[in-house]
Amino acid sequence: MKKAIILLSGGLDSTTALFYARAKGYRCFCVIFDYGQRHKKEIKAAVRLANLTGSGFNIVKIKLPWSNSALTDRKIRVPAGRKLKDMSSEIPVTYVPARNTIFLSFAASYAESIGASKIFIGANALDYSGYPDCRPEYIRAYEQMINLGTKRGVEGKRLKIETPLISMTKAEIIRLGTKLRVPYGLTWSCYSGGKYPCGICDSCRLREKGFAEFLAATLPSRKGKD
C-alpha cells in the first residue's frame, strides 16, 4: 500500500484532505503540530481523527520564540468580524511567519524516513485567510526545492505535494467531505482558544460561510444566507 503524509491540524480542510487521501488508497501518516497555538483543542481533535481513521501519527512539538502572531501570542487579539472579501487580500495578525514552510519541512523529513511519496496538505487559496503560503505558486516552488534537497529527490524518487482543496470554495470542500463521510462535528476550526467556537474569527466565519453555502446548494428549499 502506498504511503502518504498528511499535515493534520484537526480543522475542516486538513481532515477532508486526510479522508481524501484514504479514499485514494493511501496508508496515511499524520503530522500534528503543537506550536504553542492558543487553540490547543485542534490538537486533540487531530489525534482523535487520526485514531478514528486508523492512521499513524506523530505530534511534533515546536516553539517559535520569536513569533509575534495572534495565534501564538495571547497578548495579541485574534481579529473578529473581518469582512470575507478582505480576507483573501490582507495578511492578518494570525499569520505565523513561515508556518507552512516549517510544517512541510517536517512532513518531508517524515516522508523520506518512511518512504512516502506524497504529502497531502489542505491548503486552500479561495476561501482563506490570505496567507502567502497557501498559494499554488508557493506549493510548486516548495516541491521543486525539496526534490533538490533530499536523498530521495536526488535519486529521482520525487516527493509530490498534493493540494486537493487548493482551488475549491469552502462549500465545495464540505460537499467533497460529506461524500467521504468526514465527521465534521469532530473537527475544530476556531482560532480563539475558547471552550466553544467564538463564531467571529476568520476561521469560524469561513467555516460558517462554507456550511451555509453548502446547505443552500444542497437543500434548494432553504434560502442561502451569507
Added chain:
Amino acid sequence: MKKAIILLSGGLDSTTALFYARAKGYRCFCVIFDYGQRHKKEIKAAVRLANLTGSGFNIVKIKLPWSNSALTDRKIRVPAGRKLKDMSSEIPVTYVPARNTIFLSFAASYAESIGASKIFIGANALDYSGYPDCRPEYIRAYEQMINLGTKRGVEGKRLKIETPLISMTKAEIIRLGTKLRVPYGLTWSCYSGGKYPCGICDSCRLREKGFAEFLAATLPSRKGKD
C-alpha cells in the same frame, strides 16, 4: 545596523560564516538547533561563540521521531575512515532527512519576525559529506520558495540566503576564518559525541585535511601531508 540570521552549529564552517557576517557589518542573530544530535557538545560551543561575538541567539529544540540517521540514533554507528574522495559522491548514514530544509525554515521564520533580510549558512559543496541540501542549486530553489511563502517576500522585501563558503575548500575556509580571527579552538566538529574528537568520522577528517592543507600553504617550509 542591518540584521542577519546565522545558522550556527558551533562547527568550523558555521562559525566562520558568523564571523564573516559580522565583518560585513551585520548585527547577527544565531539559531542553534538541539535536534537530538549525539554530538551535543556542538550546542555548547555554539552558545559560547554566540556570546563571545555579542550576537543574539535562540536555541530551537526539535525532535524528529522518525529520523534514522547515525547523528540522532545511537544504535547506528557513525562511519569511520571513509575515503575523502568518496565523501562527495556518496550520501552517508549521518544524513538527516531534510535537515537543512528544516533549519532554514526556522531561520526564515526568525528573519521575518525581526526584519532580517539575510540568512547566512555555512553550507559547503566542495569538502563536504555529500549531503544534497548543501548544493548551490538547492539553496537557490530554497530562496525562490521562501520569497513566495512569506509576507515579506510577497511585499517585495526579498530574503536572501548567503552561502559565502559554498565553493571554498576547507583550507580556504580556514584561511578566511584565520583572517577574521575565528577562535577555531572553541569550535566543535566531531560527530561521534565523545569527550574528545574521534579523529576518524567524516567531520573530523575533513577538518584535519583542511588544517593540514592550510598549514602546508601558509608555512612553505613545512611539507604538506594528506
